[in-house]
Amino acid sequence: MSKLYRTSRVDGQEPTVVNVGGVEIGRRLAVIAGPCSIESLDQTMAIARAVKEAGADMLRGGAFKPRTSPYSFQGLGLEGLKILYAARQETGLPIVTEVIDPRDVSWVAEYADLLQIGTRNMQNFSLLKEVGQTNRPVLLKRGMYSTLDEWLNCAEYILSEGNPNVILCERGIRTFEKYTRNTLDLSAVPAIKELTHLPIITDPTHGTGVRSLVGPMSLASIASGADGLIIEVHNNPKEALSDADQALTPPVFAQLMKQIRSVRLHMEQIGEVRT
Amino acid sequence: MKLKEIRTRIDTLDRELVQILDSRMELGLRAKKLKDQVADPDREQVVIRNVIEGESNLLESKFKETLFQSIVDESRRLQEEDPKLVAFQGEHGAYGDVASRGLVPDSVYVPCLEFSDVFEGVAQGLFDLGVVPVENSLEGAVTQVNDLLMETDLKVVGEASIPIHHCLLAPSLNDYREIRVVYSHPQALAQCRGFLSRNRIEPRPYYDTAGAAQMISRDRPRAAAAIASSLSAKLYGLEILKEEIEDADSNSTRFLLVAKEPEAEDGNKCSVTFVAPHQAGALHEVLRLFAEAEINLTRIASLPIRTDPGNYTFFLDFEGSDQDDKIKKTLAEVKTNTTSLRFLGCYRSA
Numbered sequence: 001m002s003k004l005y006r007t008s009r010v011d012g013q014e015p016t017v018v019n020v021g022g023v024e025i026g027r028r029l030a031v032i033a034g035p036c037s038i039e040s041l042d043q044t045m046a047i048a049r050a051v052k053e054a055g056a057d058m059l060r061g062g063a064f065k066p067r068t069s070p071y072s073f074q075g076l077g078l079e080g081l082k083i084l085y086a087a088r089q090e091t092g093l094p095i096v097t098e099v100i101d102p103r104d105v106s107w108v109a110e111y112a113d114l115l116q117i118g119t120r121n122m123q124n125f126s127l128l129k130e131v132g133q134t135n136r137p138v139l140l141k142r143g144m145y146s147t148l149d150e151w152l153n154c155a156e157y158i159l160s161e162g163n164p165n166v167i168l169c170e171r172g173i174r175t176f177e178k179y180t181r182n183t184l185d186l187s188a189v190p191a192i193k194e195l196t197h198l199p200i201i202t203d204p205t206h207g208t209g210v211r212s213l214v215g216p217m218s219l220a221s222i223a224s225g226a227d228g229l230i231i232e233v234h235n236n237p238k239e240a241l242s243d244a245d246q247a248l249t250p251p252v253f254a255q256l257m258k259q260i261r262s263v264r265l266h267m268e269q270i271g272e273v274r275t
Numbered sequence: 276m277k278l279k280e281i282r283t284r285i286d287t288l289d290r291e292l293v294q295i296l297d298s299r300m301e302l303g304l305r306a307k308k309l310k311d312q313v314a315d316p317d318r319e320q321v322v323i324r325n326v327i328e329g330e331s332n333l334l335e336s337k338f339k340e341t342l343f344q345s346i347v348d349e350s351r352r353l354q355e356e357d358p359k360l361v362a363f364q365g366e367h368g369a370y371g372d373v374a375s376r377g378l379v380p381d382s383v384y385v386p387c388l389e390f391s392d393v394f395e396g397v398a399q400g401l402f403d404l405g406v407v408p409v410e411n412s413l414e415g416a417v418t419q420v421n422d423l424l425m426e427t428d429l430k431v432v433g434e435a436s437i438p439i440h441h442c443l444l445a446p447s448l449n450d451y452r453e454i455r456v457v458y459s460h461p462q463a464l465a466q467c468r469g470f471l472s473r474n475r476i477e478p479r480p481y482y483d484t485a486g487a488a489q490m491i492s493r494d495r496p497r498a499a500a501a502i503a504s505s506l507s508a509k510l511y512g513l514e515i516l517k518e519e520i521e522d523a524d525s526n527s528t529r530f531l532l533v534a535k536e537p538e539a540e541d542g543n544k545c546s547v548t549f550v551a552p553h554q555a556g557a558l559h560e561v562l563r564l565f566a567e568a569e570i571n572l573t574r575i576a577s578l579p580i581r582t583d584p585g586n587y588t589f590f591l592d593f594e595g596s597d598q599d600d601k602i603k604k605t606l607a608e609v610k611t612n613t614t615s616l617r618f619l620g621c622y623r624s625a
Contacts, residue, residue, distance in 0.1 A: 078451055078516065103452040106474045110517055135473075 006159035007152050007166075009197045016197045018137050018165045021094030021113035023057045025167050026199035029264045030228035032096055033253060034060035036243040037073060038080035046235050048087040050250035055257045058114070059084070059093040060230055064100045065242060066120050073241045081111040088113075096139055096230075102130040109134045119144045119171055119206075122154050132161025139230075141169045141203070148188060152196055168192055168200040169230060172207035181209020181246075184217050189224040201228035205246050211237075214248060215256050222263045225273075229260065283448060290512050291493070296346065303350035304360060304383055308401050313354045319347050358383045362393045362402040368485035368507030374437045374530035375406040376506075394423045397533055405429070405533045410576070411439070412527045414462060416590075421578050424531075424548065424619060425588050431546050431620030433532035441467055441521045444488050444507060445500040447514035454516075458487035459502035467502055469522040476500070488513060532622070542621035544573070545602070546592050549613040553586065560612050561589075568605045570595055573624075597621040 009015075017026040024030075033051040038044050038061045048059050063080025065073065076083070084095045094113035099105050100121060108115055115131050115138050117124070122143035131138045138158055142151045155166045170189060172182025184207030192200045202224075204217035218229050234240045234247035248256065276284075307313060326343045327336045359382040363371030366386050375384045385402060387393045393405040407420045424431075441463055445451060456477045457464070464471070464478040471478055479499075481487040487501035492511035500516065501507070508515045531546075551557040565572055574592035595602045597618065610616045 101452075107451065107516075110470070110474070110520075 002153060004152055004156050004196075006164075007156045007196050007198065009195060013197050015193075016164070016199060018167050018199055020058065020096075020137050020167075023094055025201070026227050029222070029260070030057045030201070031257065031260065032056065032058040032060050032201070032228065032230040033233045035062075035234045035240065036232050036247065037062045037065055037241050038076050038083050038097075039241050041083050041086065043235065044083045044087050045090065047233055047250070048091045048093060050235060051233050051253065052091045052093055054250060054254035055261075056093065056233075056253075057228075058096055059087055059091065060096045060116075060232075061087075062098050062242075063108075064098060064104060066098070066100050066118055067242070078107065081108065085111045099127070099131065102127050105130040105134060109136045112136065114139050114167070116169075117141060117154075122146060122151065125154075125157060128154055128157040129161050132158040132163045134163060136163075137165035137167060138163065139167045139169055139201075141171045142173070142185075142188070144172065144174050144182060146173070148191060148195065152192075155196070155198060166198050167227075168196075168198055169203055170200060170207065170226075171203035172209075179210075180213065182207055184208055184221075186217075186220055186224045189221065189226050193225055199227040201230055202226045203230045205230070205232040205243075205248075209246050211246050211248065214246065215252075215259070218256060218260055219263045222260055223267060225267075231256075287492075287512065294510075299346070300350055300353055301383060301385060303354055304358070305385065305401060307354040307357075308360070313351055322347060359403040360385050360401075361404045361406060362387050362396050363406045364388070364390050364393055365483045366485040366489055368488055368504055368510045369483055370437060370439060370504055370528060371406055371408065371530065372485065373504050373506050374408075374435050374528075377437065378406055378433055378435045378530065378532050379404060390417075390419050390423055394427045394429060394533070397429055397535060398427060400535065403534070404432070406530050407533060408528045409531050410529050410574075411462075412525060413466065413523055416576050416578065418578060420531075421576070421590060422581065424533075424590075425578075425580075425617075429533040429535065430537040431531050431622055432534045432538040433622045434544070434625045435530050435532070436527050436625045437530060439466075439521065439526045439528055440505070440519045441484075441502045442505050442508060442518050443470075443500050443516040443520050444491065444503055444511075444513040445516055446492065446495050446512075449495070449497075451500075451516050453498045454500045455498040456496075457500045457502055458490065460484045460487070463502045466521045466523065466526060470517075470520040485510075529625075537620055538622050540623075541596050541598055542623050543596055544592060544594055544624035545597055545621045546590070546619040547606070547609075547616060548588050548590050548619060549609065549616040550580070550586065550588055551613055557612070558589070561609055564605050564608050564612070565591075565593060568601050570602065570605060594624070 015026050017024050033056040035047050061084050063075050065075035088095045096114035096116055097112045098116040098118050099108040115136050117140050119141045121127055140155055158166050172184045175183040202221040204214045208217055232247040233253045237244055237247040323343050326339050361375045361379050361382045362385045363375045364387050365371050372384055396402040397405040408417045409420055410416045456479050458479045458481040460483055461480045463484050484503040485507045488503040488507035488511045491501040492513055571594045576590040577587040580586045580588055
């Protein structure tokens with residue numbers, strides 16, 4: 001195993017708190033919600049208002065989409081970034097959006113509060129170096145075929161470039177199971193807490209790919225000790241231009257938020273879980 | 276060339292045609308200030324003959340005649356409407372243009388090369404009003420304008436504080452990721468230094484913000500953008516890649532509206548300039564008069580007198596009306612305590 005000089009947790013080290021536009025990830029529970037893709041100003045504004053109302057801390061939305069097929073909707077690009085920024089101005093919610101091309105990094109950093117590296121780009125080392133040189137925190141998703149060690153080495157790339165603000169995101173890995181799109185590896189959450197000082201959130205939406213499983217896995221994530229969640233919410237999931245089968249509607253998300261808070265409160269009451 | 280490219284070029288040309296017509300109408304309105312009457316049939320004939328006799332590849336004489344007759348007709352109609360001409364420094368889309376549109380809506384805004392052109396034009400009656408920046412919240416006094424206020428006899432008849440929000444502009448077909456250089460006025464470039472260094476874009480000084488936008492739109496240099504107002508984006512058909520790219524959160528410029536005659540309506544703010552004698556306590560004595568009369572000063576600035584090194588002109592703005600007895604009395608006292616008091620005007624505060 002190669003040495004993780006900056007990413008490993010040394011004995012007695014306090015967990016890192018990453019400040020994203022005023023939201024302190026690692027200190028208190030942070031829920032990021034929003035559509036998979038930015039489709040229009042109206043759509044984004046409607047969803048942004050709804051998730052803010054439901055109590056979300058941050059808005060997600062893709063402007064640059066890494067799609068399996070080159071013929072699928074590729075995102076609105078710069079126009080999408082402007083729309084996200086407008087939503088931020090109105091709701092005050094910090095913005096997280098994915099960056100897929102090193103040439104876009106500085107532009108995305110101008111508009112977004114948190115730069116997301118997607119699962120397919122986890123080991124895109126030139127992209128990691130580029131985001132490592134910005135002044136924006138980075139949300140590093142786990143590669144769908146990656147071990148924890150490979151994942152942490154990618155965080156090490158970003159940290160070694162001088163950017164200390166990395167948040168890890170468990171988003172499900174490929175297994176032989178076909179019922180779910182991915183298998184959300186919740187054992188990764190406490191394992192990561194043992195291995196590194198960096199905060200970790202989970203993505204139950206992509207982690208399962210099945211709408212009905214998003215709620216239970218959100219609560220299970222909180223119970224496993226995750227610092228936050230990233231959940232897809234769409235005001236009209238059937239019409240969504242991408243990932244139509246897994247987004248929650250705003251009312252369902254609002255209900256889930258209450259249950260998430262309640263589980264979090266319970267976990268805080270029972271204290272640290274040791275075995 | 277693909278159909279889409281040809282159409283984009285046509286759209287660009289059409290926009291330029293409209294801008295050229297705009298400039299032509301503007302010149303017609305300026306000519307009117309020097310003519311005794313609007314209609315000048317001899318001149319109209321010359322204009323149309325020039326066009327018909329001029330070379331052209333495709334346009335037939337009949338078409339040119341009809342086209343230019345309607346242009347001349349429109350120019351005459353505009354001149355008869357007699358809109359106010361408001362001069363500002365810079366190209367269309369400059370922050371002076373933005374300020375002019377706010378201060379005197381529904382007028383004709385005339386770009387000038389220099390601040391002195393604005394002052395001289397207004398003094399000679401070529402323009403009805405002028406709009407000039409007097410100070411910027413970050414950079415301080417605009418010395419050229421303050422000098423001109425001292426040297427000329429124009430009156431201040433209004434003011435406006437314009438928030439300066441710089442935008443990064445480029446032609447929409449260009450790939451924003453390739454941008455490596457940006458053109459703008461040195462002051463705008465300096466105010467966006469952080470943005471430019473974060474994005475590794477090289478600043479290139481240009482004579483005017485809006486002029487840079489115009490150049491980018493016209494010449495379409497590769498990998499280049501301009502920093503200018505959002506109005507410039509609209510006027511020159513450029514895409515706003517990012518708004519509010521200035522480093523400081525608040526950046527505003529105070530503009531003054533100047534005219535040949537003082538403002539007829541009662542105002543609530545006044546501007547004066549004076550020179551205090553070179554002796555101990557002279558300035559203090561003047562300020563004491565305002566303090567004792569309980570008149571609130573909103574600006575005190577001193578600028579070196581160019582013809583008299585070591586001596587300064589003081590600029591004073593204060594609240595109140597020149598029709599007010601207290602202010603009349605104070606100004607009379609100030610006059611006896613200074614070598615040259617000039618009353619610039621009384622106007623509504625912004």
